[in-house]
Amino acid sequence: MKKIILLTIISILVSCGDKKEEAYQKMDPMSIFTNTDSIPNKHYVGNQKCKECHADQFQQWEGSHHDKSMQKATRQTILAPFNGEVFVSQGVTSTFFQKNGKFYANTEGRDGKNHDYEIIYTFGLTPLQQYIVLFPNGHYQCLRTAYDTEKNKWFDLYPDFKVVHSEWLHWSRGGLNWNTMCSDCHSTNVKKNYHEKDHSYTTNYAIVNVSCEACHGPGKEHVSKAVIQGDRYKNDGSMQMTNLNSKELVDACARCHARRENISLFHTPQGTFLDHYYPQLIRENLYYADGQILDEDYVYGSFVQSKMYHNGVSCKDCHDVHSTKRKFDDNRLCLQCHEGPKYDSETHHKHPIGTQSALCINCHMPGRFYMGNDFRRDHSFRIPRPDLSLKYNTPNVCSGCHKDKDDQWAYDNFVKLYGEPKKNHFSDKLAPGIARAEGGKDSLIALAKDTIYPNIARASAVSNLNNYTHLINVKEVLQFLKDKSPLVKGATADLLFELKLGTDNYKALLPLLKDKKRAVRVKAFFALSAVPKSKIPQEYLPFYNKVRVEFANNLKVGGEFSGGRMKRAQYYMGVGKITSAIKTLEEALKLDPINNIVRTSLANLYYQNKQYTQAEQAYKTILEQEPGFGLTNFDYGLLLNELGKPKEAILQLKEALRLLPDNDRIAYNLSLLLFQNNDSKQAILVLKKQLKTNPNNTDLIYLLAYMYHQNKQIDLAKEQAKKLLELQPNNPQYLQFYQALN
Template identity: 55%
Template sequence: MILFITIFFSSCDKKTEYKEVEKDKGVFLSGKIIPDSHFLGDQKCKECHQDEFKKWKGSHHDKAMQIADSISVLADFNNKKFTSQGVTSRFFKKGKEFYVNTDGPDGKNHDYKIIYVFGLTPLQQYIVQFPDGHYQCLRTAWDSVKNKWFDLYPDFKVVHSEWLHWSRGGLNWNNMCSDCHSTNVRKNYDEETHSYNTKFAIINVNCEACHGSGKQHVTDVEKMGEKYVSDGSFQMTTETGPKELVDQCARCHMRREQFSEAFNFEGTMLDHYYPQLLEERLYQADGQILDEDYVYGSFTQSKMYQNDVTCTNCHDAHTLKLKFDGNKLCAQCHIPEKYDTPKHHFHEQNTESSKCINCHMPGRFYMGNDFRRDHSFRVPRPDLSVKYGTPNACAGCHKDKDDVWAAKNFTKLFGEVDSIHYSEKLAPGITMQPNGHVGLIELMNDTHQPEIVRASATKVLSNYNAQNFVEEYITLLNDDSALVRGASVDVLSTINSTDYTSYFLPLLEDPKRSIRVKAFYGLAGLSESEVPEVYKDSYSKVKKEFFLHLKTNADFVGARIKKGDYYIKKGNNEEAIKNYENALAIDEINNQIRINLATLYYNGKQYAKAEETFKEVIRQEPQFGPVYYSLALMYAELNRVDDAIIQLKKAVKIMPENIRVYYNLGLLYDKKQEYENAEKIIVSGLKKEATNEGLLYVLAYVYSKSEQKEKAKNIVYQLIDLYPNNQQYRSFLNQL
């Protein structure tokens, strides 16, 4: 299975010789980069570990990345043409070298030399070199099963100016692939020049990528001979605990954010990365895979993980293949007489339908033809599919049936569900059901639930207005789970208040780097002089970790935005603008950045720039309703009422479900004393949401000003019935 798209670089790195040092006291790690000379290569490992080497040789790890040559390249480059989404690519040779003619970053076709190849089956990708150290992965790949060229994203048109174009950030090897496809990678990105000098010790995922650099190990073996005793410095050994092994594999088998400059085997996973949580658009509402989530986020939801089943219980550590075929794999733990029988699965024995994985590990295709299974190992729940639109294995196989049929027949065969699964509380929250927050609060406080589920519930709860749950979040800052602490800090950091930032201070000494860095960001509203003396040393150390984190990820739009947001919290509008402009420079058609930048211009009284920036969004995306709304609010604050009304009228047409548009347009008509227009637009909004408090109040206010006091009284009576504890409405009635 191909995990990421990846590529190679020269390893002749002239870094200062690495010196072994004692770890800093407390939780702070040295952060030292391991020199390439400490990685001796698989041939050295083979001298003593021939069986392991033999298994590894030819595996997906071995073939994670290779130099393009007549042996490594599987695809047909005999002047073959492939057309998709209006772009024709031609694959050909010049002597012994491989080339593609395809559209480049300027929208025109050019010849590009293939430098590296990625992977084996079910697909192989090809990488070309661009200026300034950029290496890019082609969008067209080779199907090594069907032996044909194909588009990784056949239904998704991308133009040359977009970040997702193959020649830009979305398919850039340096930041999207290298860390997991080669050994001892240092990205070495320079933000000022937008260039890379990426280095690695070994081109592929060799023995030392997983077990750690071999120099000291070989030295000790040669010195001690048969008396050799392991010093415990190696990773992923027979002594590694089940959950620790999952964390070590997770480094590459998860979707995540990076927090260290380079992975150097110090500390734990959360000292280097923080995983993507279960959120909308990335996971299904019940936690099943949706986007490319890899494995960690799924597997850590499972009962298997909770009961210390680990990766190597099913997968051979070196070949990466399954240890057994068919249901024998599951029969290692699950009694065949009980589970591998029609009495359990209700399908004909020894068929595809009777395989455990097809009910408990349904999957999806990624990258066009790469089928990956969900590792959360769950019981199919067609009843949840009916409620929340989540997939289930039953309807997934019975294509001619729907979820209602599947739910009915599941109950007929297995009876009513007699236990509560976390997905029954997670799904209502993710899909924003009216009382969905109740289940989320229960999940995030239930220490018997998987950590990633608790952390995800913590993050998702913020959709119900995090300000309403500040006390709950503050409590979770002391949770035993680092994932939950991290999610709590993330949410509290988005609230525009410094009332509780003192609660972040102890987290500057959290044992996990990722949590410390998150806490520092949350403390941005606190000036350095306000930091208590007892935390000043830790604050200073984490400040370095925070800015190194930003520097490491500066080739991602998100990191540049985060830096801008940090300065917004600091009250430094000028630096915030600079970083948002930098973000736009590497993703020039990202209009969410542009809208935020326009707001920053406005806050800095750069009104002309703000207006032009909003208008640029409109030129690029004329059907994007929020931009008309934002521009209208700016016009209103500048007292350009007529201009504001024009923009809000456009916003109403594009996003008629947005109640705030009706509310603000009604206020503007009232300001112009156009009471009839005000009444008309507010009534239109009330047809969408009849009990909306803001709309009812504005309507009553408009009636009172236009000498329609009886109508005004009727509306106020409604408000009093709906909100009896609001004394403002009773005072309003008395005035009328």
């Protein structure tokens, strides 16, 4: 196993009477169930101790973004003036000042009123610095107003986004909570310690910033051996990352440089990235359809898409591992590997030498601004594809740089200069699937099967199949459970949860309970949640029971998120505990009262549980908070009909169809409801209009034929029945219906 994983925590200075540490030491390194005990803070010796023997590395690290990731607030660490500056944004006035040697921000709080908040920590260095205050119950919150350390001015991180003080996204609530959103990657050996009962934290860390030991692991044993053995000491490699291969190094950095979901309660050096986290895959709203960055991805998710990654390039080839700075700020960075005469020339890039346009990174690593002024580059290192821009509205650097030109110009000039784009990139299969283009589902299946493509792209193909659940069955995706890539297996387990398992299909998931990666095991358990334990074969029960504990920790780590509570509710629904699911979703809404994804699930559960009054109120609240979401009108309409209010139900279904005119299911139910309430003329008009959009929908045709028959319009009924047989000649129901009309 990797040396970074095998950091031994046994110290010759540990007392034999310390039972907790003894239990930690007895971890079986051969077990797939890696140790889940946290590492005591006293096992971390601190940066100054590292400096005694590693002065050069310390000097490079000192002053870096890692060093300054988080600091206690002092005049030396705070870069903003705090001399009474006033900043106004989105109707909120904030004032920054000093009092009695301390630093304060007067700004809008959780109650919608302004209060003075003391700055406890600084967060970051350049191009911006944020400031953290302490709320009751251990909540540390990052102010929404940050300081631009390059332009020396205050600015709003989200200047175009109005947030009400009661919303989860308000700086004083969950969206900018340090304990859960930031701490794990900005400090060393963080233990979040969230308490669900009172929504409080007792978070602590070993070292305030990203220290030497954040990457190399706790140094107590290493230092103890070095001190005792002196000149006789031989480094066993347990504190070093130099022997990692390129993929292992990226895996180590991924822990903080990946947008991901937490799998374990806290990070320890035991295990790999996928034992503690699972990366966010290429999905809408996070990436563009071709995999280019859209929202923040923290680099890992784009880098593992690249040929660079798959050809042995790692973070350290471009960045100094201790200072984090790029090794070069010009094309020498890329010419470490690529031939200068071939690539650093006008014949290749078609731009004047020495200009910004001639820099490799400006064509192959376009970037976006995040958090207001933080420019970050896409690390997927791709060739511009203006042809994909024309098809799927994805960005390309050509028209991105030439602002006065469009994508068609970019494509025409690309062809003129380089010829037709080579269509051998995974995006040629992923983009149509994400964009729901014709043949999108088959394109995703083909990508997922083809092992020449990056695993993150293949896993993303599987993940995006949940947009085509009406076109696929469970058996179509079972093949991916046997894939060599844990990313693909994890994505498949998630998809199978969405698809719902058949009577026998769950057996294909059982081997994943023995998978080497905790993320895969946990996802498999979740997908199996609707399967009674009595159906688990004896040979898998020991693994099932151990993964059950890992899954419980996975649910616990997301407990302060409404989305995390929703996942727990989904589990309860799977095992038939509807009351527990309802209670969990009600708790989720206390954390985030405007999360209408949660409220919709809750409304549906109320409906299933015959709590009609609560269901109706939930739907009304959703429509008040988010008018224009047609599926809510649809669900509310069905409920109203169930409550014996057909006229009100019809109004809701009409509004739903107005908002979602292509939704055949809404049209079907509206037409049927109209017909049942003696408005056959309007019912038939709804169906005829819908069939102009989707003329081959047999459900709509059959309903129309039925209505004609009930109205004694036999010839018209025959006409529709004939269409049914043309579409499905072997359907016995349609044949019987047609024969009955003759």
